[in-house]
Amino acid sequence: MNKEKLRIAIQKAGRLNEDSLKILKDAGISIDNGKEQLKATSSNFPIEVLYLRNGDIPQYLRDGVVDIAFLGENVLEEKGDDIVQSLKLGFSKCRVSLAIPKSAKYNGIEDLAGKRIATSYPNTLNTFLKKKGITADLHIINGSVEIAPNIGLADAICDIVSSGNTLFKNNLKEVEVMMKSEAVLAVAPNISEARRTILNKLEFRLKSVLNARTSKYILLNAPDDKLEEIINLLPGMRSPTVLPLAEKGWSSIHTVIQEDRFWEIIQELKELGAEGILVAPIEKMVL
Ligand SMILES: Nc1ncnc2c1ncn2[C@@H]1O[C@H](COP(=O)(O)OP(=O)(O)OP(=O)(O)O)[C@@H](O)[C@H]1O
Ligand SMILES: O=P(O)(O)OC[C@H]1O[C@H](OP(=O)(O)OP(=O)(O)O)[C@H](O)[C@@H]1O
Numbered sequence: 001m002n003k004e005k006l007r008i009a010i011q012k013a014g015r016l017n018e019d020s021l022k023i024l025k026d027a028g029i030s031i032d033n034g035k036e037q038l039k040a041t042s043s044n045f046p047i048e049v050l051y052l053r054n055g056d057i058p059q060y061l062r063d064g065v066v067d068i069a070f071l072g073e074n075v076l077e078e079k080g081d082d083i084v085q086s087l088k089l090g091f092s093k094c095r096v097s098l099a100i101p102k103s104a105k106y107n108g109i110e111d112l113a114g115k116r117i118a119t120s121y122p123n124t125l126n127t128f129l130k131k132k133g134i135t136a137d138l139h140i141i142n143g144s145v146e147i148a149p150n151i152g153l154a155d156a157i158c159d160i161v162s163s164g165n166t167l168f169k170n171n172l173k174e175v176e177v178m179m180k181s182e183a184v185l186a187v188a189p190n191i192s193e194a195r196r197t198i199l200n201k202l203e204f205r206l207k208s209v210l211n212a213r214t215s216k217y218i219l220l221n222a223p224d225d226k227l228e229e230i231i232n233l234l235p236g237m238r239s240p241t242v243l244p245l246a247e248k249g250w251s252s253i254h255t256v257i258q259e260d261r262f263w264e265i266i267q268e269l270k271e272l273g274a275e276g277i278l279v280a281p282i283e284k285m286v287l
């Protein structure tokens with residue numbers, strides 16, 4: 001029996017943990033937890049899970065302790081520019097931004113020259129400032145960065161922003177978006193061929209889950225004299241399925257579309273006489 005297993009790093013606790021386990025579950029991979037354990041295996045896929053701190057994962061990938069990981073793009077930007085990003089996973093969306101006190105004036109990045117900036121992302125910030133030709137005084141802190149201006153520790157901060165709530169509560173305003181980030185599948189630079197074969201299988205499953213998450217199956221009834229116009233609005237996987245209804249002059253159309261596209265065209269569909277529009281989730285989608 002082939003005992004080869006792919007080692008994946010997942011954040012032990014925090015923003016990425018739950019969605020990472022959920023996407024594996026949706027891909028049909030059951031992890032035998034024990035969440036108190038730092039290591040777990042799967043009974044139905046050749047994978048071993050290591051629960052680690054997000055910030056430590058790039059080094060583990062580099063050292064080959066793990067083969068792949070789910071982690072934020074922002075962490076790769078900060079600590080892992082030698083690590084390959086394979087898939088974007090669509091969760092933990094955020095941005096790394098610069099913010100200053102609400103009351104401070106801001107005319108552009110040059111206003112930060114010579115200022116004290118508190119951050120947990122010094123490499124990302126240094127690269128950004130260098131590109132802009134700005135020199136500033138960086139204060140590296142590991143958490144609660146947004147409090148720094150209020151306690152007189154810094155003039156500005158560079159940290160993760162998502163809803164903007166934390167900035168708002170601390171009387172700060174976002175002035176520059178340095179990068180956008182979401183969770184990605186990261187791959188160790190020296191992954192073995194045998195493990196890459198397992199990774200290909202995992203990627204195939206993850207892609208099916210991701211495609212399904214953003215797509216909807218839609219069914220609608222259409223008068224035959226408007227069929228062509230309605231079909232033109234509905235790009236299907238190949239082309240929509242059209243079936244005659246028992247009532248003469250009417251057909252049922254089935255197709256798959258991106259959810260956001262559906263909301264764009266719903267009004268047009270109705271104006272063309274579409275009726276009985278049903279939208280259903282898709283569990284897996286193999287293209
Ligand atoms: N408010 C947020 N909204 C959405 N995504 C976020 C948010 N904060 C962080 N993230 C993303 O989730 C990742 C993990 O963040 P989290 O705060 O859970 O861990 P951490 O404290 O950065 O790392 P560690 O696991 O090393 O303690 C970040 O690197 C970022 O990509
Ligand atoms: O724009 P918002 O939606 O308010 O999110 C941004 C906040 O979320 C993150 O902190 P987190 O809650 O992960 O705490 P941490 O510092 O303990 O990681 C980040 O460091 C910000 O402080």
Ligand SMILES: [Mg+2]
Nearest residue numbers: 014015143160
């Ligand atoms: Mg955090």
